[in-house]
Amino acid sequence: MYQLEYFPIRGLGEVIRFLLEDNNIPYENKFVQKDEWSQAKKHGVESGQIPFGQLPVLKDGNLNLAQGGAIIRYLARKHALYGENMEEQAIADMLYEAARDLRYEYFRYIFQDNWEDQKEAFLLKAKVSLACFEKHFQRKRTKYVASENICFADYNLFDVLDHLHRLEKSLFVEFPHLNQFYETMKNRPRLAAYLASDRHFAQPVFIPLGWTARG
Template identity: 35%
Template structure:
C-alpha cells in the first residue's frame, strides 16, 4: 500500500491540486474516499478527527495533515517543489496565496451566485487573470513556470484553478497568450497528461454541483 493517502470526497474540489502534484511527480497515493452525505450527517466518524472540521486530509504514514494549502506546502517542501532558495520559496508562497484568493472568489460565486451572477463574475474575471499573466511575463518571458525554472506546488494549484474557470467559460483565456501556453505546457507533461486523461480523473466532477 502507498505511504500516502488523500482523505476527500469523490470530487475534484480542494484536493485536485494535490492529486495533480502527486500524479505529475509519479508518487503513488491511496484515495480514502468519504461520502458527502455521511460526512454531513456525522455518520462518517472521521469528521471528529479533522482539525478544523474540513477536508481534505492527508496521511503520510502516521502523520496526518489537514487544510489543502498546508498539504501542498508540505509536499512541496518534502519533494523539492517549493523554490530553489529562500527568496524563491517566498515568491512561490505569495503566488499560491494569490491563487487561493481567486479560488475563494470562484467558490463564493459557485455556491452562492451561480444561478444569478455568472455574467458579473465573468466580467470581473479578467482583472484576476491579468495578475497571473503579468507574473508569468516576468519569469523567462512567460515561457517557464509561474515562479523560477522548475515546477512548484503553486503551479499545480494555479493549473487546477484555471481548469475550473475554463470549465465555466471555455474561452476565458483567449486574451491571455501566456496563460494559454502555460496551461498547454503543463497538461502536456507525460505523467500529468496520463492522469488527466484517465477515467478516474474524468469521472470526478469539480464539485457536487457539477454532477
C-alpha cells in the first residue's frame, strides 16, 4: 500500500489524493504536524526518506519519491493514467504544466498581505490562462484534457479550477467548455464521494512559514 506523507492541509498533496481516490487505489496518509516538521525533515534528509527536505513524499515499498510532479506521473505510469500514445502523453504533460503555473499564481496571490484588495487584479490575470484552457477544450472536443479517457493531468487541472471556483463562483461563466470539464470531474462518483467526505482537505490551502489557513 502506498503511503503519502504530507502536512494536514490541501496544498500540493490533494491532487495526488484525487487520483488515488478516484481510481480506488489503496493508500494511507501520514500527516506531519507543525511541531514535528523540523526534526522529521532533518531525519528524513539524512535517511533518504524525505529526499530533498520537502513534502509530499510517496512511499512505495523501498521507494521514497519526492516532488509532486514526479509522484503523480509515477502513479499515472503504474495505473495506466498517462495516455494511450505519445501524443496523448505530451498533451497531458503540457496541460499539467500549464495548470501548475496557474496554481502557483494563485498561491502567490493568496499570500500577499493585501490579498483581499488584489482579488480583481488576480482574477483578470487568471482569466488569461483560463481562456487558453477554454480554447484547448474547444479544439480537442474531448471529455478530458488529452482524450475521452481520464489521465493524471485532469486531476491537476481540476484541483486548480476548484481553488478558483471557491474564490469566485461566477468565474467560469464565460468559459463553458472549461466549466463542463469542471462539472464532469466533480461528479465522477468516487471523486464526488471523496469531496463530500471529512477526509477531503478543502482548506487550509497551504502552509508557508506561518502555517496559515488562508485560501
